[in-house]
Amino acid sequence: MPESDYPDIRGLHLFKDMADEHFLSLTRGAYVQNFPPQIELITEGDPSDFLHILLSGSVDLFSTWNGRETSMATVRPISTFILAATIRDAPYLMSARTLEKSRIALIPSQDVRSVFDGDNSFARAIVTELAQCYRSVVKNTKDLKLRTSLERLANYILRQQNRRGGASEFDLDFEKRRLASFLGMTPENLSRAFKGLQPYGVTVNGNRISIDNQKDLERFAKPSPLIDDVST
Amino acid sequence: MPESDYPDIRGLHLFKDMADEHFLSLTRGAYVQNFPPQIELITEGDPSDFLHILLSGSVDLFSTWNGRETSMATVRPISTFILAATIRDAPYLMSARTLEKSRIALIPSQDVRSVFDGDNSFARAIVTELAQCYRSVVKNTKDLKLRTSLERLANYILRQQNRRGGASEFDLDFEKRRLASFLGMTPENLSRAFKGLQPYGVTVNGNRISIDNQKDLERFAKPSPLIDDVST
DNA sequence: CGCTATGTTGATCCATATCAATAAGTGTGG
DNA sequence: CCACACTTATTGATATGGATCAACATAGCG
Numbered sequence: 001m002p003e004s005d006y007p008d009i010r011g012l013h014l015f016k017d018m019a020d021e022h023f024l025s026l027t028r029g030a031y032v033q034n035f036p037p038q039i040e041l042i043t044e045g046d047p048s049d050f051l052h053i054l055l056s057g058s059v060d061l062f063s064t065w066n067g068r069e070t071s072m073a074t075v076r077p078i079s080t081f082i083l084a085a086t087i088r089d090a091p092y093l094m095s096a097r098t099l100e101k102s103r104i105a106l107i108p109s110q111d112v113r114s115v116f117d118g119d120n121s122f123a124r125a126i127v128t129e130l131a132q133c134y135r136s137v138v139k140n141t142k143d144l145k146l147r148t149s150l151e152r153l154a155n156y157i158l159r160q161q162n163r164r165g166g167a168s169e170f171d172l173d174f175e176k177r178r179l180a181s182f183l184g185m186t187p188e189n190l191s192r193a194f195k196g197l198q199p200y201g202v203t204v205n206g207n208r209i210s211i212d213n214q215k216d217l218e219r220f221a222k223p224s225p226l227i228d229d230v231s232t
Numbered sequence: 233m234p235e236s237d238y239p240d241i242r243g244l245h246l247f248k249d250m251a252d253e254h255f256l257s258l259t260r261g262a263y264v265q266n267f268p269p270q271i272e273l274i275t276e277g278d279p280s281d282f283l284h285i286l287l288s289g290s291v292d293l294f295s296t297w298n299g300r301e302t303s304m305a306t307v308r309p310i311s312t313f314i315l316a317a318t319i320r321d322a323p324y325l326m327s328a329r330t331l332e333k334s335r336i337a338l339i340p341s342q343d344v345r346s347v348f349d350g351d352n353s354f355a356r357a358i359v360t361e362l363a364q365c366y367r368s369v370v371k372n373t374k375d376l377k378l379r380t381s382l383e384r385l386a387n388y389i390l391r392q393q394n395r396r397g398g399a400s401e402f403d404l405d406f407e408k409r410r411l412a413s414f415l416g417m418t419p420e421n422l423s424r425a426f427k428g429l430q431p432y433g434v435t436v437n438g439n440r441i442s443i444d445n446q447k448d449l450e451r452f453a454k455p456s457p458l459i460d461d462v463s464t
Numbered sequence: 465c466g467c468t469a470t471g472t473t474g475a476t477c478c479a480t481a482t483c484a485a486t487a488a489g490t491g492t493g494g
Numbered sequence: 495c496c497a498c499a500c501t502t503a504t505t506g507a508t509a510t511g512g513a514t515c516a517a518c519a520t521a522g523c524g
Contacts, residue, residue: 044458045457045458063374063377063378063458064378065374065378065454065458065459066378066379066454068378069378070374070377070378072370072373072374072377083363084363084366084367084370085367087360087363088360088363088364088367088464090367090464091457091458091464093367093370093371093374093458094370116356116359117356120352120355123352123356123359124349124355126359127319127355127358127359127362128319128320130359130362130363130366131315131316131320131362133366134316134362134365134366134369135317135320135322135325137366137370137373138304138316138325138326138369139325140373141304141369141372141373142295142297142302142304142325144373144376144377145295145302145376145416146295146296146297146298146300146301146302147297147298148511148512149511149512175470175471176470176471177469177470177471184376184377185512185513186512186513186514187471187472188471188472188473188512188514188515189511189512189513190471191471191472191473192472192473192512206471206521222297222298225277226276226277226295226297226325227297232320232322380479380480381479381480382479407502407503409501409502409503417481418480418481418482419502419503419504420480420481420482420483420503420504420505421479421480421481422503423503423504423505424480424504424505427504438488
């Protein structure tokens with residue numbers, strides 16, 4: 001693994017406080033690879049051989065069953081994915097594919113587990129990370145079970161807007177097809193849902209979303225910190 | 233906290249390997265309480281003051297939004313709940329209420345966090361526990377997004393059957409109303425879903441489920457270890 | 465340029481929710 | 495121990511959100 005990638009990874013909350021010695025033993029066995037778009041990196045059910053760290057690009061986590069497929073999450077740099085499978089030495093529950101050209105570091109799961117056993121600050125960082133992941137998935141479940149698709153879309157738009165610092169116009173950062181899948185609906189239904197938000201001052205032009213009436217949209221979406229806040 | 237409760241808690245995977253000294257500092261500030269049924273123990277949004285351990289009885293974890301409510305999980309003895317909120321010192325994402333008369337140990341979250349900082353085997357046990365919780369919620373999301381309600385019910389029945397060691401007859405261990413909510417449907421729809429499984433050899437009499445044709449049901453349900461297996 | 469994948473729109477179908485009425489339990493107090 | 499109230503479960507009728515199917519438009523892209 002090229003040393004130039006060290007700082008990026010070291011800067012992650014997960015690796016920030018661990019001993020140099022242990023960080024080195026993680027990077028020693030690791031390697032970094034560039035992948036073209038649309039490559040299936042991992043397949044659900046496979047044993048978790050590597051902890052993945054996305055350095056640049058983007059990755060879709062998805063799952064399939066009985067011929068159906070759904071997008072579970074999108075990973076953006078710089079962050080790890082499938083930490084839980086690595087820790088438990090259990091099969092992946094989700095598949096992963098690159099969405100664009102992506103640079104990914106691969107750390108053998110075995111190494112992660114042994115360093116985890118020997119480095120307490122690493123173990124604690126993993127706890128914090130996992131607790132956050134857990135809470136994200138719980139929020140997502142609440143979103144799915146408590147809201148209609150129109151409400152999910154409205155809240156998604158507000159969350160995105162927040163990520164962009166509150167701008168009233170912004171571009172969707174991935175294709176509608178996958179947004180639909182992530183939100184648990186069909187592309188056709190998403191198309192109509194965008195129309196359905198027009199009365200609340202949302203207009204869509206290609207990938208560009210504009211929020212013409214913030215108050216109206218919020219009144220409809222009723223965002224909640226216990227579902228929509230990114231951290232906490 | 234009465235000493236008679238020590239062994240039960242100490243036996244949990246979470247506390248098994250920690251130092252006696254640390255276990256004592258957890259139990260020192262803890263107390264045990266008996267609650268009648270239908271008591272709201274915690275309310276989502278509240279700060280996480282205590283790690284809860286269910287010693288006997290049962291507890292429903294649920295969430296609400298905009299006047300709607302959904303059951304997220306049922307806790308059975310002996311296990312902890314809302315560990316993630318305690319660890320992150322963040323507000324509860326779910327509310328909890330007793331379903332029956334329940335005995336619950338309450339450990340101040342502050343104590344959990346300090347012992348977690350000082351006891352490495354405790355920290356590691358928490359990692360394992362959280363990773364498992366995370367994976368459960370991911371499985372649940374897959375169940376929700378990839379299956380129809382009839383399929384979810386069919387697989388739920390098979391999972392329950394497994395928990396009872398494969399008996400072809402067993403009782404549902406909670407009321408249909410809450411099962412419906414947990415599976416993400418209305419009580420009316422659950423009622424009809426049970427009827428809808430008759431062609432696959434499922435008959436229902438009150439709370440008693442019988443599986444008359446295992447193979448047929450499995451062929452329809454298509455259970456997957458990546459969604460339905462309890463552990464891993 | 466076409467070619468192929470993505471997005472939109474319309475028509476229709478289906479799963480599930482909602483509303484309403486009834487039945488069946490369950491618990492409480494007289 | 496029964497009558498009453500109250501909650502839960504079932505069943506039917508209907509409404510609706512969302513899926514599916516089909517046609518067409520559009521946009522990237524080699």
